[in-house]
Amino acid sequence: MEKLVFGVDESTPQFLIEQFEKLEFKVSSKSLPPDNATGNLAWGNGQLGWQDPEFKKPLVFDLSQLPLVPKGLKSEPFARAIGLNNKQCDIWDATCGTGKDSLLMMAYGHRVKSFERNPWVFLLLQDALYRAENPFELFFGSCLDYKDKFDAPDLIYYDPMFPDKKKKALPRKEMQIFKKLGLRDQDEEEFIMAAKKIIKNRLVIKRPVKADVFLNSCTASFPGKSARYDMYMV
Ligand SMILES: C[S@@+](CC[C@H](N)C(=O)[O-])C[C@H]1O[C@@H](n2cnc3c(N)ncnc32)[C@H](O)[C@@H]1O
Structure with a gap:
């Protein structure tokens, strides 16, 4: 693993520099990229990116504007x-x-708190x-660690990394880089049992369309072309 570099210039926001120092210190071996991963966080053109040598351009997240809500929503x-009957709800995006x-989900009109446990992804999000224009609230770590700090949410949305596919089509750039960063979630059932409480x-879980249902106990499933949303009501 190359040393993680975070090139700073006079336009780098101070809070990012501070976050980087804090997170690098706190990173556990579980969330570190594997030894053969290459890349670095890079500051340039007024934005933070993850530069992977396999890609020409760095991965930069763009959350500048709310997406348009499709007519046939x-x-x-x-x-x-x-769902939730067009009522404004408190949603935790666990992933x-x-x-x-x-x-x-904000564009649908809900109040969203969002959680990310990978430090590099967290910094790109920050x-x-x-x-x-309309930032959502972002917290570092698992939402389970925040259960005593905030009121319980109406809904938790959980979208762990999909397992590797045997077929040739590559996932989109972000997910290819996420995989190289070692983001493979293997604690799903444990998470689901705790989240249901x-x-x-x-609880809504995103799964590959043909994957098995977690814990065999979902209330309803909503399949799309490649993904399926499994809903667990309490
Ligand atoms: C498949 S991606 C989520 C994609 C996301 N729904 C989107 O709109 O881009 C999974 C992300 O969730 C994070 N993650 C997985 N399990 C988590 C957990 N229990 N708590 C916090 N973050 C988690 C991973 O680090 C990764 O960044």
């Missing part, structure tokens, strides 16, 4: 799983990743939110 599998799903209404 009620038939979208994701929106149907989130923030690129932040796109958090932003979409930077993107600094530039966002926190929620007021439902």
Whole structure:
């Protein structure tokens, strides 16, 4: 693993520099990229990116604007799983990743708190939110660690990394880089059992469309083309 570099210039926001120092110190071996991973965090053009030598451009998250909500929203599998009768709800996005799903749930009109446990991804998110018009609240670590700090959410949304596929088509750039960073989630069932004890209404889990249902106990499933949303009501 090359040394992680974070090139700083006079335009780098101070809070990012401080976060970087704090997180690098706190990173556990579990969240470190594997030894053969190469790449570094790089500051350039007023934004933070992850530069992977295999890609020409760094990976930069863009959360600058809320996405447009599609007209046929009620038939979208994701929106149907989130549901909740058009009421504004408190949602915890347990697996923030690129932040796109958090932003979409905000665009649906919900209040979103988002959680990310990988320090490099967390920093990229912090930077993107600094530039966002409608930032959501972001917290470092697992949402389970925050259960005594905040009121219980109506819904927890959980989108762990999909298992590796045998077929040739490559996942999109972010997910290829996430995999190289060693982001493979293997604690899903443990997480789901704990999350079910926190929620007021439902847990929604994103899975590959053909994958088995976790714990065999979901209330309803909403399949899309490549992903499926499994809903567990309490
Ligand atoms: C598949 S990605 C999520 C993609 C996301 N829904 C999006 O819109 O980009 C999974 C992310 O969740 C993070 N993650 C997985 N399990 C987590 C947990 N229990 N707590 C916090 N973050 C988690 C991983 O580090 C990774 O960044």
